[in-house]
Amino acid sequence: MPSLFTSNFPVFCFNPYISQQFHLELVCFLCVQPVTDHFSSPQIDSYDVTVAEDLGEIQLLKIEKRKYWVHDDWYLRYITVKTPVGDHLEFPCYRWITEDKEIVLRDGRAKLHRDDKIQMLKQHRQYVMQHWQEDFMFGYQFLNGCNPVMIKRCRELPKKFPVTTDMVECSLERNLTLEEEIKQGNIFLVDYELLDGVDANKTDPCTLQYLSAPICLLYKNMENKIVPIAIQINQTPGPDNPIFLPSDDKYDWLLAKIWVRSSDFHMHQTVTHLLRTHLISEVFGIAMFRQLPAVHPLFKLLVPHVRFTIAINTKAREQLICECGLFDKANATGGGGHVQMVQRATKELTYSSLCFPEEIKAKEMDSKEDIPYYYYRDDGIKVWEVIKSFTTDVIDIYYESDEVVCEDMELQAFVKDVYVYGMKGNKSSGFPKTIKTREKLSEYLTVAIFTASAQHAAVNFGQYDWCSWIPNSPPTMRQPPPTEKGTVTIEQIVESLPDRGRSCWHLGAVWALSQFQENELFLGMYPDEHFIEKPVKQAMMKFRKDLDEIVSVISERNKNKKLPYYYLSPNRIPNSVAV
Numbered sequence: 001m002p003s004l005f006t007s008n009f010p011v012f013c014f015n016p017y018i019s020q021q022f023h024l025e026l027v028c029f030l031c032v033q034p035v036t037d038h039f040s041s042p043q044i045d046s047y048d049v050t051v052a053e054d055l056g057e058i059q060l061l062k063i064e065k066r067k068y069w070v071h072d073d074w075y076l077r078y079i080t081v082k083t084p085v086g087d088h089l090e091f092p093c094y095r096w097i098t099e100d101k102e103i104v105l106r107d108g109r110a111k112l113h114r115d116d117k118i119q120m121l122k123q124h125r126q127y128v129m130q131h132w133q134e135d136f137m138f139g140y141q142f143l144n145g146c147n148p149v150m151i152k153r154c155r156e157l158p159k160k161f162p163v164t165t166d167m168v169e170c171s172l173e174r175n176l177t178l179e180e181e182i183k184q185g186n187i188f189l190v191d192y193e194l195l196d197g198v199d200a201n202k203t204d205p206c207t208l209q210y211l212s213a214p215i216c217l218l219y220k221n222m223e224n225k226i227v228p229i230a231i232q233i234n235q236t237p238g239p240d241n242p243i244f245l246p247s248d249d250k251y252d253w254l255l256a257k258i259w260v261r262s263s264d265f266h267m268h269q270t271v272t273h274l275l276r277t278h279l280i281s282e283v284f285g286i287a288m289f290r291q292l293p294a295v296h297p298l299f300k301l302l303v304p305h306v307r308f309t310i311a312i313n314t315k316a317r318e319q320l321i322c323e324c325g326l327f328d329k330a331n332a333t334g335g336g337g338h339v340q341m342v343q344r345a346t347k348e349l350t351y352s353s354l355c356f357p358e359e360i361k362a363k364e365m366d367s368k369e370d371i372p373y374y375y376y377r378d379d380g381i382k383v384w385e386v387i388k389s390f391t392t393d394v395i396d397i398y399y400e401s402d403e404v405v406c407e408d409m410e411l412q413a414f415v416k417d418v419y420v421y422g423m424k425g426n427k428s429s430g431f432p433k434t435i436k437t438r439e440k441l442s443e444y445l446t447v448a449i450f451t452a453s454a455q456h457a458a459v460n461f462g463q464y465d466w467c468s469w470i471p472n473s474p475p476t477m478r479q480p481p482p483t484e485k486g487t488v489t490i491e492q493i494v495e496s497l498p499d500r501g502r503s504c505w506h507l508g509a510v511w512a513l514s515q516f517q518e519n520e521l522f523l524g525m526y527p528d529e530h531f532i533e534k535p536v537k538q539a540m541m542k543f544r545k546d547l548d549e550i551v552s553v554i555s556e557r558n559k560n561k562k563l564p565y566y567y568l569s570p571n572r573i574p575n576s577v578a579v
């Protein structure tokens, strides 16, 4: 079977909203027994290929053949491509494709050099290609992908990550040293330290799986784009843990980036998504059911935001993260690793990190002029503010003063329940034991509602867009990380990525997790009338009006964007963690 460029390296769309489907047909002869020159009858292989970007006019087609059998050469007559707009293009080849070979075809119309107006084609004539986009996409995901919480400003290079100006000089655009760039605030850091020493999945004795704990340095270039400039795959520096650079061999750099993406997948699934939305929401939900009677205004306020959360988490415990669950099947952190991760991350979990604006500020990612393309931050702050204003309105209806807050024993028992059972009474977590003011109460309820709705939406519904492209977020790695430069081959990369079975498990899971429910209740929709008082209904109406305004602002902002950001648009944020 001819191996199309997709054969081992599945090309899945990672953003269905801008994806396009192409239909390819390869007309070829497969040479089955070259010894007798016996050809199979001409055969036509059809492929549907989905790509995530607008490719514009198709000028070139590249086929890669890999050698699987001793005699698997084939003769390719031509390839036809049916484009999403219905054009049929023909790419003639009429050549043998033998061994491991790469062939680039141009469309059938004959062209002279002077006709080649498009720069890319001229470059093709010299066989020069540029891949600047990949690094940009890699950087972009730290801001607006499905795990936009890892990146922070670097004010001092950690000792364990000894990057020097010499190493990154060709990435720096301002004629400054690395230290000067750091001083100016142009350097960012992503550190997967939490994964250091976590056990990789050993549940399948036939496939060894690997984890690492990379550190990645990023640079804000002159166009204000954030791009990676150095990657160290493990925490401890040393000769067998080199710092990979964009100037290295392209496969070295690619594999280093894939390791970061794989680590990001684990942090995203287990910490950002599971612990910091699902489990936190459950803690608020359980405390609410245990301590607040159904007539309590805060029960009425919170109950729509914990709807189905305990049920979905129970299901997850039974099917996803249990022994022999999906996690064990496909994730390198399966077989116990994810439990270690949750335990470590729970220890470090703080109340202030759940207060969205504070968390953004703590990472020094708050300045809009400085970091203009951080839509997760911009939209998240807006949603946080209107939730805060809504909870303030409701609190003002029932609590005339801070004393009333202090004296509400049911409320205090609810807060204490979260602290004692959820946070195991850890004072340094910053979770309050009691609440003394209306202002603090409104912040507390905003944490509970924002985490269940907006934060969960931001990290849940992007999963199919970003994680279904396997090389972009490999749920497991089947080879250990490279320990030296200059040895990585494309074969090694393919062997490191998950096999087909694990890829399928993974795809099914991320797809299912990215779907809205039927009759989904989005933020601010409260069809169950827990409240009957008119002032509360007015507060709800104002809440919905504020949310609608955010929807318009976001949709205006997204207009004409190649990569729109819509996960925090309130009309896409469900009220509660239910998937």
Ligand SMILES: *[C@@H]1O[C@H](CO)[C@@H](O)[C@H](O)[C@H]1NC(C)=O
Pocket: 346, 347, 348, 349, 350, 426, 427, 428, 429
């Ligand atoms: C309590 O929380 C702090 C701060 O998050 C953390 O450093 C510490 O390890 C935690 N202690 C326990 C026993 O979990």
Ligand SMILES: CC(=O)N[C@H]1CO[C@H](CO)[C@@H](O)[C@@H]1O
Pocket: 269, 270, 274, 320, 321, 326, 327, 330, 331, 475, 505, 506, 507, 509, 510
């Ligand atoms: C709970 C969890 O995050 N498990 C993940 C392990 O891998 C599957 C499929 O690869 C993910 O989609 C699961 O969510």
Ligand SMILES: [Fe+2]
Pocket: 273, 278, 456, 460, 513, 577, 579
């Ligand atoms: Fe979820």
